[in-house]
Amino acid sequence: MDRLNTSKFILSIILLIVFPVFCNSENTKKIKGVFVFGSSLVDNGNNNLLITLVKANYLPYGIDFPDGPTGRWTNGKNVIDILCDHLHLPFLPPFYSPSTIGPNIAHGVDFASGGSGILDATGDIANLIGLDQQIENFVEITLPALETQFTMKSEEFLGNYMFVVGIGGNDYTNNYFFYPTNQTLQDFTNDLILALSSKLKILYNLGGRKFVLMSANPLGCYPSKRNATSCSKELNDAALLYNSQLKLLVRKFREEFHDSNLVFVNSYGIIMDIINNPPQGFENVKDACFVGKELKVCENRREYVFFDGTHPTEAVNLIVTSKAFFSNRQSEAYPMTIERLSML
């Protein structure tokens, strides 16, 4: 090789080494922000600002969170906080906070409301914000504000945002199994999935292309629902039915809208694995770390699966989110990981 060819050769080697690294760092920046819809599992503090008794803005909620109690329904970070960590994004502001305006909405907004469901009838006595109103808040208020801020139409920028939906559990615990009904579980579940699917279509038509759908958690293993020896099979079966339909929706939606990408996160399976086969560090898979009436909180939160009677601890949220992000098992993140989704 002469000198010119040698330097060309060296240059191409350098490019081969440097370029993929460069591409990767570009990829992880593809997601500009996250919009979140759902219930308490993904609520960053909206209920603080509602006239409702369903709140988590007092200790021991947030006892391990940098800012203390914020309305998050766990001791530390919830799955949305950890997702934002992975995506190198700041924590999402709750829609109802008065400071959720201007530049504060550019990386996304959390619309979720603890206690809410897909159906308005779920939790309506508690004055919560159901999925209908959450989507309306996004469409009528946040989206026009972003279009003005970016001087772009929503279709031009929403493809770079991720839409996370974590909802459904309350529709069973606080609705189907709460009010008398003659509807079959199958019919009720079909109604839920149909309603959810119509919301996804609204988001898609506005330009949304990347969706993360969280499964319902193992409702029957909640400390408030189980007994000393076993989980409620009835509730777990309901969650499983919902989850199988949700997974099917991921496939069907993609078939209908080819340029959409959806990830189904099987938080149910991930949490059941922790309960059935606790990883090192977990000592208590069935009791709540904190029981409302006693206002006594367990000392080592990392040993517990559940923080209160319903919500997982930060320790569990870390596992769920890291599997959703990196797991190579389709039984945990289907049909791809959130990391992969973020790079598309």
Ligand SMILES: *[C@@H]1O[C@H](CO)[C@@H](O)[C@H](O)[C@H]1NC(C)=O
């Ligand atoms: C269920 O069906 C029975 C018999 O038709 C009827 O009497 C009852 O009111 C129904 N219950 C509800 C909650 O619709």
Ligand SMILES: *[C@@H]1O[C@H](CO)[C@@H](O)[C@H](O)[C@H]1NC(C)=O
């Ligand atoms: C716990 O629940 C299971 C299933 O619901 C039931 O079969 C069992 O008798 C219960 N055990 C106790 C101690 O209540």
